[in-house]
Amino acid sequence: MSSRISRRDLLAAGGAGAVALSFGGLFAGRAAALPRGAYPFVAGVASGEPAANSIVLWTRIALDALGRDAVKGQIPVTWELAQDEGMTRIVARGVQTATAADGHSVHVEVPNLKPGREYWYRFYAGGEASALGRTRTAPKPGQSPDSLRFCLASCSNWEAGYFTAYRRIADDDPWFVVHVGDYIYEGGPGTSGVRQHSNAEPTDLPAYRERHSQYNSDPDLLEMRRLFPLIPTPDDHEVENNYANLISQVDTEPDQDPKVFARRRKAAYQAYWEFMPLRLPQHPQGSGMQLYRELPMGDLANVVVADTRQYRTDQPYGDKSPADGPDMRDPKATLPGIAQEQWIVDRMGASKAKWNVLAQQVLMASHDVVPGAPKGYSTDQWDAYRASRQRVLTGIADRGTSNPVVLTGDIHQHYAADLLRDFDDPSSPIVGSELCGTSVTSGGDGSDAHEDLSENPWIKYNGKRRGYVRVTMDQRELRADFRTLSAVTTRAAPASTGASFTIQDGVRGLKA
Ligand SMILES: [Fe+2]
Known part of the structure; x- marks a missing residue:
């Protein structure tokens, strides 16, 4: 696997940049609660609870490593899940609101996925993109993977x-x-x-x-x-x-x-x-x-x-x-x-x-x-x-x-x-x-x-x-x-x- 992708790497990459641009309209005006130029994904990304047809994608809007610089208000967070590491074959996307009540954490349960396969995902907020995450759904019911x-x-x-x-x-x-x-x-x-x-x-x-x-x-x-x-x-x-x-x-x-x-x-x-x-x-x-x-x-x-x-x-x-x-x-x-x-x-x-x-x-x-x-x-x-x-x-x-x-x-x-x-x-x-x-x-x-x-x-x-x-x-x-x-x-x-x-x-x- 490639190492963690920084924001700079992402913006420098043509393909990923194109994806970010396509969501420019979505971030604009709706993420006003985030300070301009702040990077909101220092908490990284995660996935969990693999099922055959769904997976949980996670991030948390945070501006500093200790989470002391409090994020205020409701933050719309866009997410995308793709079949490929280049994020060109998007299979699901949506917007979830990160709220103060849940510490601006984001838990997306993505449905209708295929069993036993890898997916890649990313979040966007305030005009910034998160690191690229990778995950895997559980094996198909009634079938066994080789190992x-x-x-x-x-x-x-x-x-x-x-x-x-x-x-x-x-x-x-x-x-x-x-x-x-x-x-x-x-x-x-x-x-x-x-x-x-x-x-x-x-x-x-x-x-x-x-x-x-x-x-x-x-x-x-x-x-x-x-x-x-x-x-x-x-x-x-x-x-x-x-x-x-x-x-x-x-x-x-x-x-x-x-x-x-x-x-x-x-x-x-x-x-x-x-x-x-x-x-x-x-x-x-x-x-x-x-x-x-x-x-x-x-x-x-x-x-x-x-x-x-x-x-x-x-x-x-x-x-x-x-x-x-x-x-x-x-x-x-x-x-x-x-x-x-x-x-x-x-x-x-x-x-x-x-x-x-x-x-x-x-x-x-x-x-x-x-x-x-x-x-x-x-x-x-x-x-x-x-x-x-x-x-x-x-x-x-x-x-x-x-x-x-x-x-x-x-x-x-x-x-x-x-x-x-x-x-x-x-x-x-x-x-x-x-x-x-x-x-x-x-x-x-x-x-x-x-x-x-x-x-x-x-x-x-x-x-x-x-x-x-x-x-x-x-x-x-x-x-x-x-x-x-x-x-x-x-x-x-x-x-x-x-x-x-x-x-x-x-x-x-x-x-x-
Ligand atoms: Fe212990």
Whole structure:
């Protein structure tokens, strides 16, 4: 792919210039709210939520990298989608109004597209053109592509390192990118990182917008968003560390009051919506946001996206990990909420696809983190919600779900694990497998050490460096490459494969 096209490049290019000229009448007079000569597309472009016949195109009208120079009023934004990179075979175009209420974000759901093909797109406002974006629709229903590759990312902390993993994902040319959360971090500026957050810990909408704006100024992130459709779901740090539903983590902030935290979460969800290429059903309503959803990828795969923060019961034992005890087996405790548990089981079970992917946030495989005979588990992961895990895994198994594969982030390390029907009985059957991707940057460079997994024999691999997971599926097998960066505190590090596993169609369990 060509590198990002600057405004100057675009204006210098005859063909693209001709397109811009043809819209001259449209911008003239209607975009008066934009200062003359200002470039309104510093936030770049993105696409997301690939369906066989439609795609979401995204941009946000912003004049500076931190979004501090507030855009005022309603801005008409013209968009075009073409079959070719030269934007000569336009298949759809329209005008959408960017409003202050939605932070001047633009979410266009383009209908009537052809399945399984690339498209290019661009936005125009105030006489200026955005970068040229590329995207791809999902495979045709009832048909399977020969193969499908996607990448899994999570946990990109601005201060902990450079987002090189996003650049390496782009090098792999995936069909789409699944991001399972901690897309931003909410902490205030620190002193030990390679770069600093621009504002104090956000609690209101302007501050969350600035935080997202800053992350969205990273060139590697901009490039990944420009080139590949995104399938995002947030974890905790998009709002606040380890929150549970409307309960903040235990700290000294005013949001210990659930009413205060509800306002904070509403602001955070609104900012998340504004910066993500999501569909209208995901637009926040009240203090909530409908994030669990399903994306079919032809007959080859079905992607079920879950939300394990918004509906969960509070973490047991005051969220002081590691812990072990009866509260972690409370049948009333739930990680996705009872309604979403049932929805996950139903969607996974009803799917006719060969590979059934569940994209979610926290480690599902049991993970005793205390060495020796005593046991101890994270209070924030599925281990702390065992009855909930049991309902989901048993449901997936009993519904005869084809080849279940769980995608995970959150813990800043690579893990490859088999998911047992009953983790209290290590001889119980394998229901599916879990691919937990390490962080994009959180934790810094990491090390080449590997965890001793002898007390958790269903976990087959651990890696402590940063990176992402590359997943390739065809009719016969799924292959997961745990991609590893040599460093994130220096720029442009190369990626290598720390380990690879395959799953054969119809055979439960990872193969090294
Ligand atoms: Fe994280």
